Amino acid sequence: MRENNLSHELTVVGSAALDTIETPSGRVEDALGGSAFYIGAAASMFTPLHLIAVVGEDFPMAEIAFLRARGVNLDGLEVASGATFRWEGRYHENMNHRDTICTKLGVFEGFKPKLPRKAAEAGFLLLANIDPKVQLEVLRKMKSTRLTAFDTMNLWINERRSLVDQLIRKVDVVIVNDEELSLLTGTNSMLNGGLELLRRGPRYVVVKKGEHGAILLGRDQPPFLCPAYPLSAPKDPTGAGDTFAGAMIGYLAATGELSPFNFRRAVVYGTVTASFAVEEFGLGRLKSVTFEEIEERFRTFQAMVEF
Amino acid sequence: MRENNLSHELTVVGSAALDTIETPSGRVEDALGGSAFYIGAAASMFTPLHLIAVVGEDFPMAEIAFLRARGVNLDGLEVASGATFRWEGRYHENMNHRDTICTKLGVFEGFKPKLPRKAAEAGFLLLANIDPKVQLEVLRKMKSTRLTAFDTMNLWINERRSLVDQLIRKVDVVIVNDEELSLLTGTNSMLNGGLELLRRGPRYVVVKKGEHGAILLGRDQPPFLCPAYPLSAPKDPTGAGDTFAGAMIGYLAATGELSPFNFRRAVVYGTVTASFAVEEFGLGRLKSVTFEEIEERFRTFQAMVEF
Numbered sequence: 001m002r003e004n005n006l007s008h009e010l011t012v013v014g015s016a017a018l019d020t021i022e023t024p025s026g027r028v029e030d031a032l033g034g035s036a037f038y039i040g041a042a043a044s045m046f047t048p049l050h051l052i053a054v055v056g057e058d059f060p061m062a063e064i065a066f067l068r069a070r071g072v073n074l075d076g077l078e079v080a081s082g083a084t085f086r087w088e089g090r091y092h093e094n095m096n097h098r099d100t101i102c103t104k105l106g107v108f109e110g111f112k113p114k115l116p117r118k119a120a121e122a123g124f125l126l127l128a129n130i131d132p133k134v135q136l137e138v139l140r141k142m143k144s145t146r147l148t149a150f151d152t153m154n155l156w157i158n159e160r161r162s163l164v165d166q167l168i169r170k171v172d173v174v175i176v177n178d179e180e181l182s183l184l185t186g187t188n189s190m191l192n193g194g195l196e197l198l199r200r201g202p203r204y205v206v207v208k209k210g211e212h213g214a215i216l217l218g219r220d221q222p223p224f225l226c227p228a229y230p231l232s233a234p235k236d237p238t239g240a241g242d243t244f245a246g247a248m249i250g251y252l253a254a255t256g257e258l259s260p261f262n263f264r265r266a267v268v269y270g271t272v273t274a275s276f277a278v279e280e281f282g283l284g285r286l287k288s289v290t291f292e293e294i295e296e297r298f299r300t301f302q303a304m305v306e307f
Numbered sequence: 308m309r310e311n312n313l314s315h316e317l318t319v320v321g322s323a324a325l326d327t328i329e330t331p332s333g334r335v336e337d338a339l340g341g342s343a344f345y346i347g348a349a350a351s352m353f354t355p356l357h358l359i360a361v362v363g364e365d366f367p368m369a370e371i372a373f374l375r376a377r378g379v380n381l382d383g384l385e386v387a388s389g390a391t392f393r394w395e396g397r398y399h400e401n402m403n404h405r406d407t408i409c410t411k412l413g414v415f416e417g418f419k420p421k422l423p424r425k426a427a428e429a430g431f432l433l434l435a436n437i438d439p440k441v442q443l444e445v446l447r448k449m450k451s452t453r454l455t456a457f458d459t460m461n462l463w464i465n466e467r468r469s470l471v472d473q474l475i476r477k478v479d480v481v482i483v484n485d486e487e488l489s490l491l492t493g494t495n496s497m498l499n500g501g502l503e504l505l506r507r508g509p510r511y512v513v514v515k516k517g518e519h520g521a522i523l524l525g526r527d528q529p530p531f532l533c534p535a536y537p538l539s540a541p542k543d544p545t546g547a548g549d550t551f552a553g554a555m556i557g558y559l560a561a562t563g564e565l566s567p568f569n570f571r572r573a574v575v576y577g578t579v580t581a582s583f584a585v586e587e588f589g590l591g592r593l594k595s596v597t598f599e600e601i602e603e604r605f606r607t608f609q610a611m612v613e614f
Contacts, residue, residue, distance in 0.1 A: 094495045188401045191537040212519040213534060222610045227520060227532035230498040264614035303529045305612060307571035 007123035007146055009048045010253040012039045012246070013113050013138050014128025016053035016077070020088040020102075021281060023095060025235040031282035032063045034085065035128035035151070038239035041286035042273050043126070043250030044070040045294060050119035052076035052138070056084040056107045066287045075116045080107040095237050096210065115141050124253040127171070128242060129153045132163035139170060147258060149173035149249050151241070157183045169201035175245050177208045190215055191223065204263060206248070208241050216267045221260045226267050229275035229301055236281045240274045243286065247273035247294075272297040314430035314453055316355045317560040319346045319553070320420050320445050321435025323360035323384070327395040327409075328588060330402060332542040338589035339370045341392065342435035342458070345546035348593035349580050350433070350557030351377040352601060357426035359383035359445070363391035363414045373594045382423045387414040402544050403517065422448050431560040434478070435549060436460045439470035446477060454565060456480035456556050458548070464490045476508035482552050484515045497522055498530065511570060513555070515548050523574045531571045536582035536608055543588045547581045550593065554580035554601075579604040 019033030036053035043049050050073045057079060068074060085108035088101040111134060121143045127135040127150040135150055142148070148171040156164050157180060164184075168174055174197055178190055185193035190207050194217040197205045207215045209228075216224040248270030255262055273294055279285045321343030327336045343360035350356050357380045364386060375381060392415035395408040418441060428450045434442040434457040442457055449455070455478040463471050464487060471491075475481055481504055485497055492500035497514050501524040504512045514522045516535075523531040555577030562569055580601055586592045 189539060189541075192539050209519070212516070213532075215537070222607065223537060224614065225520075225534035225537065225611050226614075227534050230522070230530060230532065232496060232499050234496075261614070268614055300529065304532050307531065307533075307568070307575055 008253050008256055009050065009118070009122040010043055010124040010126060010250060011050045011052065011115070011119045011122040011142070012036055012043060012126045012128065013052040013130065013135070014039055014242070015085055015108055015130060016055045016059070017085040017087050017108070018059075019238060019282060020086070021091075021236055021238050022089070023091040023236050023281075024093055025233075026281065028236075028281045030086070032060075033087065033239060033282055035130075035239070035242040037064065037067070037283060038242035038277065038286070039126060039128055039246030040067050040072055041283050042243040042246030042277070043253070044072045045273065045289070045291055046247065046250035046269070047124075047254040049073065049250070049253075050076055050116065050122055052113045052115060052119060054078040054080050054107050054111050054113075056080060056082045059084045073116075073118065076114065076119050078114065082107040089238070091237065095234060098237075113138055123147070123256075124249060125149065126245060126249045127151065127167075128245070129156075132156050132160050132167055135167055136163060136170075139167070146256075147172050147249070147252060149175060149245065151175045151245055152180060154180055154183055165200070168197060171202055173204045173206065173249070174202045175206045175208065175241075177210070177241060181207055194223070206245075206267065208244060210237070210240070214244070214267055214271065216263060218260055218263060224264045224267060226264075226271055227305065229272050229297065230304075231275055231278065234278040237278050238282065240277050243277040244270040244274040246270075268298060268301060269294070272301050315560050315563055316357065316425070316429040317350055317431040317433060317557060318357045318359065318422070318426045318429040318449070319343055319350060319433045319435065320359040320437065320442070321346055321549070322392055322415055322437060323362045323366070324392040324394050324415070325366075326545060326589060327393070328398075328543055328545050329396070330398040330543050330588075331400055332540075333588065335543075335588045337393070339367075340394065340546060340589055342437075342546070342549040344371065344374070344590060345549035345584065345593070346433060346435055346553030347374050347379055348590055349550040349553030349584070350560075351379045352580065352596070352598055353554065353557035353576070354431075354561040356380065356557070356560075357383055357423065357429055359420045359422060359426060361385040361387050361414050361418045361420075363387060363389045366391045380423075380425065383421065383426050385421065389414040391415075396545070398544065402541060405544075420445055430454070430563075431556060432456065433552060433556045434458065434474075435552070436463075439463050439467050439474055442474055443470060443477075446474070453563075454479050454556070454559060456482060456552065458482040458552055459487060461487055461490055472507070475504060478509055480511045480513065480556070481509045482513045482515065484517070484548060488514055501530070513552075513574065515551060517544070517547070521551070521574055521578060523570060525567055525570060528567045531574060533571075533574050533578055534612065536579050536604065537611075538582055538585065541585040544585050545589065547584050550584040551577040551581040553577075575605060575608060576601070579608050
C-alpha cells in the first residue's frame with residue numbers, strides 16, 4: 001500500500017481474441033475481443049494503463065490504434081508466432097444465455113505474461129479471467145500495489161479450485177458473476193455467497209448479475225445494490241462484465257480513493273460504461289464513446305435510482 | 308379525482324385462498340393465502356382499507372383476526388356456501404420457478420364482488436389478479452377514485468385479452484411481472500415493454516422482477532430502478548408480488564400524495580414490505596411485522612442504494 005509515482009496506473013492482464021458472435025441482432029466475424037481489450041477500452045477512459053496480453057502474427061494491429069491513442073501502454077502486448085485466440089459464440093433469444101460454438105486457443109495456450117518494469121510498478125492490478133496459475137504468477141511479480149482485483153470463470157473454479165482459492169485469499173477485490181459465486185460457495189443466495197467469499201480474504205466482493213445489475217459487498221459496511229442501466233436495444237452482451245470491471249477499477253485508479261463511498265461510485269461507473277459496450281457488436285461502441293457520454297449516463301443513472 | 312372524506316381509504320378486490328406450499332425450506336398445508344389477504348396484510352400497515360373477497364364456509368375466520376385488529380373493514384368479505392379456493396404449488400430449488408400442483412376454485416368460481424357503499428367511495432382501488440371481467444365491473448362501481456391500480460396474470464392475458472386491454476386503458480397504475488409484460492407487448496426488453504404499456508393509457512407502469520427488483524415507469528419522467536431487498540434466507544416467495552403492490556398502493560393512499568417522487572417512495576415501501584413476506588411461509592411474517600420494522604428496513608434499503 002505504499003504510494004509511488006505510478007500509483008494511479010493500472011496493469012491489466014487478460015486474453016486478446018478475435019470473436020465471432022451471433023446474437024438476435026446480427027453477426028460479426030473475427031471482431032476484436034478478449035477480456036484484455038474490453039477492459040483496456042473501458043479503463044482507458046479513466047486512467048493510464050498497461051495492457052498485458054498475447055496475440056498471433058495474424059492479429060490486425062490497426063484495430064487497436066484507438067487504445068494507443070488513449071494512451072494505453074502496449075509494451076506488454078506480446079506478438080507470438082501462431083494464430084490469435086479465436087472464440088465463437090451464439091446468444092439465445094433473450095441474450096441471457098449463450099452457447100460457445102468454438103474455441104481455438106492458438107497463441108493464448110501456455111500464455112506466460114512478461115511484465116515490463118513499469119507495469120510491475122503500477123499501483124492497481126486487474127487480473128482478467130485467465131488461468132489462475134498465471135494470475136498468481138503476475139500477482140507475485142507486482143512490486144507495490146495499492147489494489148489488486150481478479151475475475152475468473154467456472155472452468156477454473158471446477159478444474160483449478162485450489163489456485164482460485166489462493167487468489168481469493170490474496171487479492172483485494174474478487175469479481176464474480178452469480179453462477180461463479182454459486183459454484184464457489186454452494187449457495188443460491190447472492191447475499192450469503194458474497195458474504196461468505198468476503199470472509200475468505202478480500203476487502204471487496206463484486207457480484208455481477210448481468211442485466212440485473214451488481215452487488216458490492218465490503219467489510220463492515222452495508223451491501224451496495226446497483227441496478228443495471230436499462231437499454232432499449234442491447235445488441236451484444238459480449239464483454240459487458242469485463243467492461244464493467246475495467247471501468248470500475250479504472251475509476252478507482254484514477255481517483256486513487258479507496259473509501260467505501262468511492263467504491264460505490266466505481267461500481268456505478270462500471271455499470272454505465274458496460275451499458276455502452278452492449279449497444280454495438282464487439283468493441284464498436286467502446287471505441288467511440290467519450291468521457292462526456294459516460295458522465296452524462298452517470299447523471300442519468302443517478303436520476304433513475306434516487307428516491 | 309375529487310377529494311372526499313374517504314379519499315385516503317383503499318378498496319382491495321382479490322382472491323381469498325388456503326394454500327399448500329412446498330419450497331426448499333419446508334411445507335405448509337391450507338395456510339391463509341390469496342391476493343386479497345397478502346395485499347390486505349401489507350396495505351393495512353399504511354392505510355384504512357376495505358377488503359372484498361369470497362371464502363367458503365370452511366374458512367378459518369380466526370386466522371384473519373389480525374386484519375380486523377389492524378382496522379381492515381371486512382364487510383365486503385363474503386362467506387358463500389361451499390369450499391374456499393385452494394391452491395397447491397411447489398417451488399424449484401432456486402425459488403424463481405414454481406409448479407402449480409392443484410387448483411380448486413370452490414366458491415371463488417363465479418365470484419361476483421358486492422361493494423359495500425363505503426368501499427365504493429374509497430379514494431384508492433387495487434384490483435388484484437382476478438377475472439378481468441370482474442375487475443372491470445368493480446371499476447365501474449367505484450364512485451370517485453383518486454387512483455386505480457390493477458394486476459393480472461398470463462391466464463387472463465391469453466384468454467381474455469380484450470378485457471385486459473380495456474383495463475390497461477382505464478386504470479392509473481398497471482402492475483405486471485416481467486413475463487406478463489412480455490406477453491402483453493411482445494418484447495423481452497422491460498424498458499421498451501413498459502414504455503409501450505404506458506402509451507396505452509395508464510399514468511404509471513410497475514414491472515415486478517421478483518428477486519431482481521422492480522422498475523417504475525411514468526409519463527415524462529425518468530424510469531425508477533428499484534433493486535430487491537436482499538435476504539439471507541428467503542423461505543416462501545408466495546404472495547411477494549401482492550405484498551409489494553399492497554404496500555405500494557397502501558402507502559400512496561396513506562400519504563395521499565401522487566407526485567413522481569412519492570411514487571418512487573411507494574415502490575420502495577412495496578419492496579421492503581415484500582421482503583418480510585418471503586421470510587416466512589404464507590402470511591406468517593406479515594402478521595407479526597410492525598410499522599417500525601418496515602421503517603427500519605426502509606432506512607437500511609436507503610443505505611444500500613445511495614452513492
